[in-house]
Amino acid sequence: MQDLISKLQKKEARLGVLGLGYVGLPLAVGFAKAGFKVTGFDLDQAKVDQVNACESYIIDISNAELAETVGSGNLTATTDFSKLSDVDSVNICVPTPLGKTRDPDITYIQAAVGSIAECMHSGMLIVLESTTYPGTTEEVIMPLLEEKGFKVGEDFFLAFSPERVDPGNPTFNTINIPKVVGGVTANCTEVARNLYGQVMETVVPVSSVRVAETVKLLENTFRSVNIGLVNEIALMCSAMDIDVWEVIEGAATKPFGFMPFYPGPGLGGHCIPIDPFYLSWKAKLAGSEARFIDLAGQVNGAMPKHVIKLVTRGLNEHRKAVNGSKVLVVGVAYKSGIDDMRESPALDILEMLSERGAETSWHDPHVPSLPGGINGTRVPEMTPEVVAGFDAVVIVTTHAEVDHEMLLDKGPIVIDTRNALKGHVSKNLIKL
Ligand SMILES: NC(=O)c1ccc[n+]([C@@H]2O[C@H](COP(=O)([O-])OP(=O)(O)OC[C@H]3O[C@@H](n4cnc5c(N)ncnc54)[C@H](O)[C@@H]3O)[C@@H](O)[C@H]2O)c1
Known part of the structure; x- marks a missing residue:
């Protein structure tokens, strides 16, 4: 244990990050900027190639940061998981979605741990950062690693540390958000604390891995x-x-x-x-x-349906039906200032409008295309003339680049779900 702690403190430990997405890439860059040699692992060859070519695909990481860390030789990315044998520590940052029945799907975590188990060596630190249910680290990961003949807390160290990154947040990032850490044993917590302590401004150890998972x-x-x-208060109001x-x-x-x-x-x-x-x-x-x-x-799950009700009401007031109307959805990313569409309500809204026979279009300065299966024509440039051609406009996500006031001037009916048109009163404006 002391060997690994000493290597971490001297930044001589070699670090691995498994999963180079919204969480993993900023973490890998943070470690590399602090002076560690970091290898990023991903199944996605395109992401690996982009990292090595210093082309960022994550809003919080600039090409310059990749040029600095990849250029200095501190960061490399690979799809060759046998290189896990060379690292002293691995952070797991893979997806944790819900399955079709809305139960946890931890198969990505199991696959990632399977790759680590193949290359396991004595003295390794493994930290899970993917969000998951309490017990995953001890009940799922620990047995997969111990069956290789290693004892947790002695031969290897296992911890959970929740990732709290908020993509697009200009104030808080991977380095200055306090990092909660809980290990399976006290030794595990201590080793993990020493990893994060070299890079993060504040590390908050907790008494167990289950506490860290539940935080x-x-x-x-x-x-x-x-x-x-x-x-619900909005519906009542x-x-x-x-x-x-x-x-x-x-x-x-x-x-x-x-x-x-x-x-x-x-x-x-x-x-x-x-x-x-x-x-x-x-x-x-x-x-x-x-x-x-x-x-x-x-x-929360019923809110997209409520938006459809508002569109229907607005069109009805103008003696129009949803069926056959031209409806423009403004903002399809799930929040302001980013390009991420995962679970975005805009996709449900577009789908429901399309099911009801509307001719759907969308505009988002951050998003170049919709995921497969969602109908909608992209409106790349939202000029007053273009907007005037729609029967209804639905503001789903605001972005600083979008002129919402122009929509009210030109769009026959505007459904504003974000209070983008605060202070405006018009018979054409329907607020959530
Ligand atoms: N996105 C956020 O804002 C955020 C914030 C806090 C926590 N989290 C949690 O962090 C975890 C990762 O989320 P994300 O947004 O970074 O996901 P992501 O989809 O952006 O990235 C995950 C990456 O893991 C890769 N991957 C999948 N299986 C792999 C495997 N077996 N080995 C190596 N790589 C593999 C994927 O190719 C992908 O590049 C999730 O549990 C999520 O809930 C996300």
Whole structure:
């Protein structure tokens, strides 16, 4: 153990990062910038080639950062998993989606651990960063590694550290977000603390790996439930003809005991719509109910349908049907300023509009194309003339580059799900 800690402190340890996506690439770059020799592993040859060619595909990492780290020889990427034999430490950053029945799908984690097990050697540190249910590290990963004849806490060190990165956030990044770490044994926590301590500004050790796993799920459940609450309040306000946005603004002037959350067209991204169900699945196995999680899931999951109701109402007021109307969806990424469309409510909205016979189009300055199976014509340039040709415009995600006011001037009906047109009153404007 002391050998590995000493290598980490001198930055002589060789680090591996498995999975070079939104989480793994910034982590690998962070380690490499701090002076470690880092190998990034991914199954996706295109990503590996792009990293080695210093072409970033992640918003938070610039080409210059890749040029610096790849150029100095501190970062290389590969699809050759046999090179895991050369590393002293591996961080696992692979996807953790939900399966068709909305149960956790940890097959990516199992495959990643399978690759590590093939190349396992004494004195290795393995840290899982993928969000998952409490118990995954000890119940799934540990046995896969121990069956190779190694003893956790003695021959290898195993920990969980939740990834809290917020893509596109200009203030908080992989390095300055406090890093929670929990090991399977005290030795495991200590070794992992020494890895992150070389790079992260603040490391927060917790007493167990299960606590570390649950920290992340609490954080994202907190967001999901509060967004669910405010979405329900928005529906109530809409029924009573009260402006929910003004209500929130008023409430947010309270200097204590209130934190504003905002309603919207539905949850998106790889975290908030998914992670709480990892917790509720495991809690149910332990005989515990997860009523808030289930209810928030229902309320948030119904928001895209509510948006369709608003489109229908708006068109109806103009004696039009959804069937045959030209509808433009503005903003298809799941949040402002990024290109990520995973779980984006815009995709559900486009699909439902199309099912109802609308002629769908979309505009998003960050997104070049829609995922397969979603109908919609791309509007690359949103000029007043182009906008005037639509029957309805739905603002789903705002981006700083988009002139929303122009939509109100030119679009016959505007459904604003984000309060982008704050302060405007018009018979053509329908707010969430
Ligand atoms: N995206 C976020 O904002 C965010 C924030 C916090 C936590 N997380 C969590 O981090 C984890 C990773 O998310 P992400 O957004 O980086 O996903 P991603 O899809 O952007 O990246 C995952 C990468 O892993 C690769 N991969 C899949 N299986 C592999 C394997 N067996 N070996 C090597 N590489 C493999 C994929 O090719 C992909 O490049 C998830 O558990 C997610 O919930 C994500």
